[in-house]
Amino acid sequence: MNKILITADRVITKSADQVINDGAVLVDGGLIAAVGTAAELETSVDASVTRLRCPGATAMPGLIDCHVHLAFDASADPVRAVTHADPAELVAAMADRAGRMLAAGVTTVRDLGDRDALTVKLRSSIDSGAAIGPRILAATAPLTSRGGHCGFLGGEVATDDDIRTQIARNAADGADLIKVMASGGALTPTGPRMWQSQFSPEQLRLIVEESARLGLEVAAHAHGTDTIANCVTAGVRTIEHCSWRTTEGISYDPEIARRIAEKDIAVCRCVSGDWRMFLEQLGAERAKALSETIIGMRKDGVRFIAGTDAGVPGAQFGDYVGMLEFFANLGFSHSEIIDMATTSSAHALGLADTGSLAPGMRADIIIIDGNPLTGLDSLRRIQHVFVAGMQVPRVASERGRQRTDAYEAHP
Known part of the structure; x- marks a missing residue:
């Protein structure tokens, strides 16, 4: 698995009151390598690393x-x-x-x-x-x-x-x-x-x-x-x-x-x-x-x-x-x-490696359209899912039926 830098309007890191506005998460293999502001990580992460830009979205633990x-x-x-x-x-x-x-x-x-x-x-x-x-x-x-x-x-x-x-x-x-x-x-x-x-x-x-x-x-x-x-x-x-x-x-x-x-x-x-x-x-x-x-x-x-x-x-x-x-x-x-x-x-559940976004944690991440801190319904609008650093094919739900569409993040 390659590195990928995710940027979003908000990154919920640990407890829900710990939010980085205009934040970013760097995924390296199955783990989170860095979490910070987009400005910080955009400049410190090599330009060759794939970017997944998610305007209007929230990145948070799975x-x-x-x-x-x-x-x-x-x-x-x-x-x-x-x-x-x-x-x-x-x-x-x-x-x-x-x-x-x-x-x-x-x-x-x-x-x-x-x-x-x-x-x-x-x-x-x-x-x-x-x-x-x-x-x-x-x-x-x-x-x-x-x-x-x-x-x-x-x-x-x-x-x-x-x-x-x-x-x-x-x-x-x-x-x-x-x-x-x-x-x-x-x-x-x-x-x-x-x-x-x-x-x-x-x-x-x-x-x-x-x-x-x-x-x-x-x-x-x-x-x-x-x-x-x-x-x-x-x-x-x-x-x-x-x-x-x-x-x-x-x-x-x-x-x-x-x-x-x-x-x-x-x-x-x-x-x-x-x-x-x-x-x-x-x-x-x-x-x-x-x-x-x-x-x-x-x-x-x-x-x-x-x-x-x-x-x-x-x-x-x-x-x-x-x-x-x-x-x-x-x-x-x-x-x-x-x-x-x-x-x-x-x-x-005794899982010390998930439930929050921090360096060294397992890269279980979801990106949702909107802000769950102001509206839980935004959690139904899943844009991207990462499980153990693997980017899962996008799945859209329509009246309870699931369909899968492959996609790739663009730098």
Whole structure:
């Protein structure tokens, strides 16, 4: 890969409040070599280096989606779609979905549940250059109880020995982390209810300890208030959904939230682009309670990270910005939201080489038309995407259909 100098009206470097006006980023191979003003870099960089000039645009770190399911198809019945698919056909479909996410500016995804470690195979294809896609962190088969949430993915366990064996199997398959279905979930109506725990506190501690022994963090699917508390005590790295459910409804516990913040456990609320319809289906009272728990967690210092749950019914792979707009609707500032989608997510996922633009960092960069600090919708207007320094073919979206047009930057 050759050097390329990107200039734009704005360069968002680290936190969203760190902006270089009339800025520039020098990419050298897969890394960022320099960041500064266009005036500084234009004069210091050799004239033979390719220039990519982007007037009216913003260059910023690539977006991170911390919760996706590439094996699911976002249809009304994703379970059947994944369980009945031929492995080769499913991997091809997963590659297409990953490509759609990359086209939407998402340069890193964390996949939190697939079958047969197919996401690891896709990750290998992308890493080798055989396929184009975002960086993938794969959890492979989530640990769940017998007959529990998403048991069809192959991670059912019952005893402590089962737990150790499944974690070892996932690690051997190439998992980057361990996912545990600590509570029930909506996709598996025959299993425990969403607020019910699937594992004892002792089992959750075992899962965290055994994962740590193999160098892996744990992401916990947890809806129930009691389950959330058990996950915090066990020491999971992230809590997915974190919806504070009980048999009576939603029951937010500020003390547990403060413990989440103190232990630097990140919360991925898993919001898809169809959140308006979801809130309507909940009804005014329940929607208000849901919103109040998120606002309460924010007030109590909880760190949020960005995740769409792409692949479950209605959660499309190309609508990352819809999730961000949900938080804006709750009063989160644009800079706070951009940090959630970049630096905060990178921190929670243990990725020290992405999430910001600085010398030595991995060159995951997006260039968008407009300024996301004043309008999140500009994040839908992707001009260019770089992943690990590779300039991705331009992809334009039209009514949900993707088309790819090759292009080259002109000096």
